[in-house]
Amino acid sequence: MNDAFEDLFSPAFLEAARDYLWLLDRGYPEGDVARLVGNRFRLSRDQRMILYRGVLPSSVSKAHREKQVPLVRILERGSLLVDGYNILLTLLTYRLGRPVFLSTDGFLRDIGGIHGHIHHVKILEEVVEALFSFFEAELPGVGIHILLDRPVSHSGDLASALQRRFDVRGLAGEVSVCDSADYELKRAGVLIATSDSAVLSRVGEAFDLAFHVLSCRYHPRKLPDLGRLLSPERKGPSS
Template identity: 50%
Template sequence: MRESIFTQDFLQAAKDYRLFLDMGYPEKAVASLVGNKYRLSREQRMILYRGVLPSYESEKNAKKKISAKDINGKLIIDGYNVLLTIVNYLTGRTVFISTDSFVRDIGGIHGSIKKQDMLDRAEQLLCDFCRQHIQGEIVVFLDKPVSHSAELAVRLDRLFSSYKIHAEAVLVDSADYELKRHEGVVATSDSVVLSSAACAADLAAEILQENFSPWFPDLRECMS
């Protein structure tokens, strides 16, 4: 996180935001209130909204976290969540550790992913990691409504086949819905999915750490 983003006003805003969340106030309203009070930029507001969770939720999610390398059974991957985190890192966008210990970014899906070269690289990194470290069956869920999801599924299946990985990419109406139904390990940093998960792997973070040795600014330090 660049110093111009990680300001003293932002640090205080993060503490105030967490305090309101712990008191049960709604996220969007509080994010707007605190963001306006401290005159946060759009990027700072997104970091606040996506990265600061209530204390109890942060602790609960952190306890669910396991390493993807330790998984023996089936792994369900939140395809766009994992790939977009990698893409955003590759393009130099802000990627950070949230208060629940999961790595997140400020980007989102707006119908399609335009940086095809970065997406190709993210797909390759995903497959490389799976080939080296994941022993069990792998299923990657992709949201059908996102543009070019069918093409992405075909590319991933080809990579899986060429790498002889026991995996498949599956198009679904809602990846979140399917992930929340799964009783095993899910690979995602989506807080909605994590709230329902029994255990989860921060797969994007592990892939980035193995390939780039990145430094991620840690929002947990703001809460001390």
Template identity: 35%
Template structure:
């Protein structure tokens, strides 16, 4: 490697991080080797000139004759889409739906009888031999029947929003719509809410579907006659400030009245307010006063090609998930 021009940029424990001064995009390519001085000749044939952004993550591992392990990683700085995973066609395809529906039926049966959600999910997942992603989907779909009924009773029809303010659980609503636009799996819950299984893991990245999702939210709420949309974003999540700026710019260009607040815990703000909120977070829905199923309305009316997975034979929350109630 050193003969080829690579040099040790830094050392972390037994790992040495090498860079090359002339290879394409050297700042985006990092080669890490576990601390051994010998470089097997076989590894010198690895194509370091590959385009770093040609795929999200590229990892190649080889062992030399002494059993030493080498790791080469090219890390992309950008995430193009939200939600879709390579094996989702297999994990949530037609052949898997009967088993998943049986599993969610078992999970709801346990939740209705007071079992803890985590323990019940593990029990059902082990019984049906589900993957971690399938178990995550089950946990987001299922809830006790009493909780689902209470959430429906608090749900408002969009007609009740005319002339009123709407508070949005920002990341919750936005990531669901981004996943729907990107062709990712969107789950229909027992309470009629649409939920994604993407997750942002304390770091948000703008994707190709971010701007279209913002426009759909703005256009839909404007059609409903909402006077102001107030976004609540998690302050500890990276890039929240950039998303706030993007929301302001998009709203200003379209003439929508939107404000954005960065707080440490949007959940507490949303379940304590008297305002109408938009979210699919079960914890917030169990404590809030009134809410509207914004994400499901947008998916049903504006994203006809969304990959909506319904694991309930009765269609989850009923037609369009809408139960009218006067505030």
């Protein structure tokens, strides 16, 4: 974690995050609380996004942690359904030098901001290579199905490129483009690779694929861990 990222997770931000979590745990609306706390502590845009995407109510964090499975479970199951853009965008965000972090539920998330059309094609190709190297090295023989959202520009082209990588490497995998990956993931009833909170709330088991690829292929020196940074104390609102 470089100095700029350390500034994002400053003592003032952590105080704001504790207030935010305290209010969430008491049932206050997420959007209203995010605005209230963000304005009170004069958080930057990036800090507000980290707060919104990285701090979940304690009950939700606990439920998500209980759903998270280790790598060995994938090998036992022999199959994995992948939330394609969710995984690729988190890895791309990291390679672009933007913050990624472990949220209070233990899943790796990014700061957001990449929507609709993916630029940085060369870096995306590198990220895809890292993903497939992970599949080949860590998930041999596992049937992998990647879902992509049709509304994202050039999803068809990306799907074809990903399928070619499966074929060239001789991996058991397929890629599908659908109107809503979230909808298909929520109803699939199989082991899912995602960090999307809305999807996690509806599935039985989940694998943090982005975290594992990041750890195995990029070896980040340090990742901010909001679960640890906000623990053990649980303070009430600041006076």
